[in-house]
Amino acid sequence: MPTQQPGRRPVPHPARHPDRPRSASHRPGSTPAQGTxxxxxxxxxxxxxxVRLAAAAGSPLHRDGPGPADQDDTVLVLAGVDADLDRLSALRRPGVPLVVVGRAPLDPVWWQEAAGLDADHAVVLPEAQDWLLERLSDVADGRGRRGPVVGVVGGTGGAGASVLAAGLARALADTLGGCLLLDGDPRSGGLDLLVGGDALPGLRWGDLAGVQGRLGPHVLRSAVHLGAGLHVLPSDRRGGPGPDPEAVWTVLDAARRAFAATVVDLPRGALAGLGPVLGACDDLLVVTPGTTRGAAAACAVLDELRVAGVTRTRLVVRDAGVGLDPEDVADAAGAPLAGVVRPDRGLDAALELGEGVPGGRRSSLRAVAATLARDWAHDRGGDRTPVAGGVR
Structure with a gap:
């Protein structure tokens, strides 16, 4: 729940993007038993x-008292702003999100107090009742822990966002044992072409036409399987308008219950209408070439994300070989630097031949993707120090 802070940047702009807050804590893995x-x-x-909401959802709820915090089966912590920080720290473990809840009308200082608890979400009743009920229902169904969702969007056309998304999905599948690469851009041409899976059978967006409401996670297990735990749900080249934002959100909601992680390739030109989809992303990477124009274009994308209420954004800079410091590019764009992708010899040819994203040890793309995947897998929050070819 960060606030926007004014500042100065090399590229003229009214506000500088704030540092990225600690990401939501997730320890993805197999579906757990029902927790508390x-x-x-x-x-x-x-x-x-x-208590009434938990009862309606059929979710066990324990009212924490002054005794030892020994709830080993805790999968979700709900708190008021009056909660003791030490008490919350004792209860929170990797994979246990904290939701601060308030009741309308709010005291003017409520949001500030909620921010001080370092929560994953802050919500207000009664507006957030449906959202809370869904989270509590997930706990009742044994789905209290969800895999992280990583959004990737280009800061400008041809920035390489889809390629990075594919590389991240492969790295997350290797690191966590499974990942869904979700094609959220109906004009992408199909991510299955990018990863060399266009001839493989499996579920595509066209098979989910009109999907809405709650989708069973098992359905997505039929998405195109690329091997080694990686699935892709590509756009359908048979025509049609493509998935609408509600359908994308429905699939994302099912994906984070079915897979250890999900990577969604987002359309750069349609972010304004993707509020719920953007809100489902635990991390959002904006990819831009390391050029002055790239930084300027990324500013516009970051502004659009900011207007949509997204603050969990970081920048991945693709080295364009023009000598600009990636840190300067990130500072100009107004987002923390997540990593730097150096030129990969033969990348374009490999993709055109349908060989997929390169996995060689010398691939900078692979190094960035693998380092980010390890970072998410180990639930490391706070600031991350970017390095060439990865993040430290």
């Missing part, structure tokens, strides 16, 4: 409302 929701608050009216 722990509630930490002294607000009796708030507690009563949350």
């Amino acid at each position: 929701v722990v509630l930490v608050t002294g607000d009796e009216e708030l507690a009563a409302a949350l």
Whole structure:
């Protein structure tokens, strides 16, 4: 729940993008057994409302008391702004998100107090009732832990966002044991062509025409399987308008319950209408070439994301060989630097031949993807120090 801070940047712009907050804590893996929701608050009216929601969802809820915090089966922590920081720290473990809940009307300082708890989400009742009910229902169904969702979007045309998305998906599949690469851009030409899976059988967007509501996670296991735990749900070249934002969100919601991780390739020109999809992303990477024009174009994309309420953005710079420092490019664009992709010899030829993203040890793309995947897998929050070919 960061706030925008004004500042100065090399590229003229009214506001500098804030540093990326600590990402939501996730330890993706196999679907766990039903866990417990722990509630930490002294607000009796708030507690009563949350107890009613948990009962409606069929989710076990434990009201935390002054004794030892020994809830080993905790999969979700709900808290009021009055919760003790030490108490929350004792309850939070890798993969256990914290949601701060308030009741309308709010005190003017509520958001500031909520931000001080370092939560993954802050929500207000009654507006967030449906969202909370869904999270509690997931716990009741044994799906309290969800795999992370990583969004990738180009800061400008031809930036290489789709290639990075494919590389990240492969790295996450290798690191976590499974990943879905989701084609969220109906004009991409099909990610199956990019990864060399266009001749393989499997579920495509055209097979999910009109999907809405809640989708069973097992359905997505039929998406095109590229081997080694990596699946891709590509756009359909048989025509049609492509998936709408509601359909993309529905599939994302099922994907994070079915796979250890999900990578979604987002359309650069349609971000304004993707609010729920963007909100589902635990991390969002904007890819741009390391040029002055690339930084300027990325500014516009970051602005659009900011207007949509997205603050979890970082920049991946593709070295264009013009001598610009990637840190300067990121500073100009107004987002923290996540990594630098150096030129890969033979990359374009390999992709054109349908060989997919290169996996050689000397591939800079592979190095960036592998380092980011390890970072997410180990739930490391806070600032990350970017390095050439990866992040440290």
